[in-house]
Amino acid sequence: MAVSPGSVIVPDWHKSPEGKEYLATILRKNKRKFFGLIERPVLPPQMAADTASYKVFVSGKSGVGKTAMVAKLAGLEVPGAHHETTGIQTTTVYWPAKLRDSGRALIFRFHFWDCGEAALKKFDHILPACKEKADGILFLFSFTDRSSFDDLPSQISRVTGGSENLVKIVIGSKFDQFMHTDVTERDLAEFRRAWRLPVLRMKSVNGPRLADGRTLDGRAGLAHVAHVLNGLAEHLWYQDQVMAGLVPAPQPGTEDTSRC
Amino acid sequence: MGEEGGGSVTLLCLTASSGVPLFCRSMGAPSKHQLPFSVIGSLNGVHMFGANLDVLLTAACTANSHVVWRVFHNSITLIVLSSEEGASDFALGRLLDNAFSAMVLILGLEELVNVRNIERLKKDLRVSGGIGECLEAFAGAAESRFGCLVAGGRLALATEPWWQLAPQELLLLSWLVGSLPPHAARDYPIYLPHGSPTVPHRLLTCQLLPGLEACLICGPRPALHTVETELVPRFWKPLLEPLQACVNPQPHSLPPGTTLPPGVLAFLLIHREQRSSQSSVQPPGSGGEGLSPKHRARALRHFYALVAARYFPWEGSPAPPQEPFQAGFPHRARHCYVVSATHKAYAIHAPQHQLFLLLAPHVPTFALRPLAARALQRLTGDAAC
Numbered sequence: 001m002a003v004s005p006g007s008v009i010v011p012d013w014h015k016s017p018e019g020k021e022y023l024a025t026i027l028r029k030n031k032r033k034f035f036g037l038i039e040r041p042v043l044p045p046q047m048a049a050d051t052a053s054y055k056v057f058v059s060g061k062s063g064v065g066k067t068a069m070v071a072k073l074a075g076l077e078v079p080g081a082h083h084e085t086t087g088i089q090t091t092t093v094y095w096p097a098k099l100r101d102s103g104r105a106l107i108f109r110f111h112f113w114d115c116g117e118a119a120l121k122k123f124d125h126i127l128p129a130c131k132e133k134a135d136g137i138l139f140l141f142s143f144t145d146r147s148s149f150d151d152l153p154s155q156i157s158r159v160t161g162g163s164e165n166l167v168k169i170v171i172g173s174k175f176d177q178f179m180h181t182d183v184t185e186r187d188l189a190e191f192r193r194a195w196r197l198p199v200l201r202m203k204s205v206n207g208p209r210l211a212d213g214r215t216l217d218g219r220a221g222l223a224h225v226a227h228v229l230n231g232l233a234e235h236l237w238y239q240d241q242v243m244a245g246l247v248p249a250p251q252p253g254t255e256d257t258s259r260c
Numbered sequence: 261m262g263e264e265g266g267g268s269v270t271l272l273c274l275t276a277s278s279g280v281p282l283f284c285r286s287m288g289a290p291s292k293h294q295l296p297f298s299v300i301g302s303l304n305g306v307h308m309f310g311a312n313l314d315v316l317l318t319a320a321c322t323a324n325s326h327v328v329w330r331v332f333h334n335s336i337t338l339i340v341l342s343s344e345e346g347a348s349d350f351a352l353g354r355l356l357d358n359a360f361s362a363m364v365l366i367l368g369l370e371e372l373v374n375v376r377n378i379e380r381l382k383k384d385l386r387v388s389g390g391i392g393e394c395l396e397a398f399a400g401a402a403e404s405r406f407g408c409l410v411a412g413g414r415l416a417l418a419t420e421p422w423w424q425l426a427p428q429e430l431l432l433l434s435w436l437v438g439s440l441p442p443h444a445a446r447d448y449p450i451y452l453p454h455g456s457p458t459v460p461h462r463l464l465t466c467q468l469l470p471g472l473e474a475c476l477i478c479g480p481r482p483a484l485h486t487v488e489t490e491l492v493p494r495f496w497k498p499l500l501e502p503l504q505a506c507v508n509p510q511p512h513s514l515p516p517g518t519t520l521p522p523g524v525l526a527f528l529l530i531h532r533e534q535r536s537s538q539s540s541v542q543p544p545g546s547g548g549e550g551l552s553p554k555h556r557a558r559a560l561r562h563f564y565a566l567v568a569a570r571y572f573p574w575e576g577s578p579a580p581p582q583e584p585f586q587a588g589f590p591h592r593a594r595h596c597y598v599v600s601a602t603h604k605a606y607a608i609h610a611p612q613h614q615l616f617l618l619l620a621p622h623v624p625t626f627a628l629r630p631l632a633a634r635a636l637q638r639l640t641g642d643a644a645c
Contacts, residue, residue, distance in 0.1 A: 123460070
């Protein structure tokens with residue numbers, strides 16, 4: 001992986017005055033704004049920005065927290081108990097970010113495809129549907145489930161199946177329970193060295209709520225996941241640039257510098 | 261007026277009081293064929309003529325076409341002419357319901373019940389025809405016959421085959437879509453308990469706007485990706501504004517100005533032929549009297565369960581276990597009531613409707629029957645029932 005964190009996207013831009021203005025287009029009174037398929041964030045004319053859309057398939061063993069992660073990224077209620085997802089469900093997440101080189105603001109539109117493990121095994125059409133025209137795959141493991149980590153290599157080869165141009169990112173979920181972690185820093189470092197894939201960490205728990213005690217605080221929720229959204233944006237955008245021949249492809253053997 | 265060959269369907273919409281044509285739409289070949297004004301006038305005229313003599317003209321057949329009339333809320337008349345083979349009163353009646361629902365979906369009932377500016381209404385109605393047609397076109401492009409729009413967890417509009425699903429399936433599908441956590445789109449394998457209990461189909465849902473989902477039941481094709489990225493933008497994006505206008509939830513689906521007799525705390529009205537229902541535990545005028553909305557809902561549910569199970573036969577359900585007392589009579593119960601300390605309840609089984617009312621305990625028991633009849637009349641806008 002030739003993308004080191006912060007080399008493509010300005011990392012803390014969402015905290016800057018300019019970034020906050022863009023962030024306001026996906027918030028309403030500190031709540032996350034939700035957009036239907038035929039809607040999009042409305043930007044004032046002076047803030048015009050292009051939208052970069054990416055389809056991202058979320059893969060991982062049953063119960064590692066795929067649905068919870070997507071809910072957390074989307075600003076939705078993280079389900080309290082585990083339910084197997086019945087089929088495919090997709091979720092759209094908008095995220096404004098600033099490109100480091102050009103100084104240009106972009107609206108990233110991540111389209112997450114999440115499906116239940118059982119459905120995937122039972123119905124043949126589900127895996128091809130999730131992979132069709134995907135730009136990236138997130139491989140999830142859970143910090144509290146060693147077997148989900150050990151399963152990563154076989155999962156990566158099973159799901160990827162030779163698709164070279166996909167962005168592959170590993171995400172460790174349930175990092176909030178790091179006291180009970182089954183996966184050590186050393187395991188992660190070894191994995192990174194062997195696979196040269198970026199590894200991100202997620203705490204898939206509900207963030208603080210607004211004064212009414214019920215509604216999730218959208219701004220705080222976004223602050224929690226900004227590093228994941230920026231990480232995704234960075235790798236997907238970079239991959240696009242490589243595909244378009246605008247930047248040289250990463251050389252095999254490039255030293256991995258990604259940290260998170 | 262029936263066309264030879266492929267068969268066509270023509271839908272006419274007029275104001276009920278003055279007979280002013282609001283729109284006319286044709287489907288099937290030849291679509292450019294406009295119905296002459298004199299024919300529109302005669303079709304409406306014959307229905308009005310009957311109405312003036314207290315005769316309700318509902319349907320007529322000629323050698324090659326089938327006509328069905330219906331008046332909605334004493335305000336809008338819809339007439340459908342079909343030369344398609346196998347057009348039944350039921351199917352055409354459903355089409356009229358759908359057409360009217362599409363109009364309500366866009367304009368709200370108030371606009372349609374109290375027509376103030378006919379020219380304005382004509383303009384607005386162009387859009388609603390758009391949504392119904394759009395749903396058909398969207399489903400067609402997805403190679404599916406089964407399409408619907410679910411607004412706020414309720415079925416708002418559906419293609420004809422969707423309505424033909426078993427009543428239970430209809431209900432379960434709307435509940436399923438309404439109960440799932442929000443997602444931009446879904447591809448759910450489902451088994452239809454009556455239509456296809458062993459072979460799975462795909463239920464595709466696309467959230468057009470928060471609270472508004474377009475649903476399809478499909479076979480192996482098309483891919484969700486295609487529906488989401490190609491069909492949804494192509495068919496629904498042009499309707500963004502009218503759709504945004506119609507997702508505002510309504511507390512109860514009654515025309516404004518509808519009042520129920522005093523003492524009515526809650527009601528459930530079932531349209532038997534349409535297989536649809538309306539209900540409210542806070543109907544207009546019921547105020548904060550007596551039971552809380554939650555308790556009203558529970559009491560009404562209990563009453564419904566009791567009556568539906570024991571006294572009123574209901575199509576598609578197993579025959580009710582009759583009490584020995586009742587089995588001794590050759591007739592079936594048409595009215596039914598219950599008196600308790602906290603409320604009274606009354607049910608009517610009419611040819612077109614079933615009405616379940618929850619009433620305040622102070623309403624005299626002898627007044628329940630006329631009061632319920634009046635409530636049914638006001639809710640259905642029909643003097644005949």
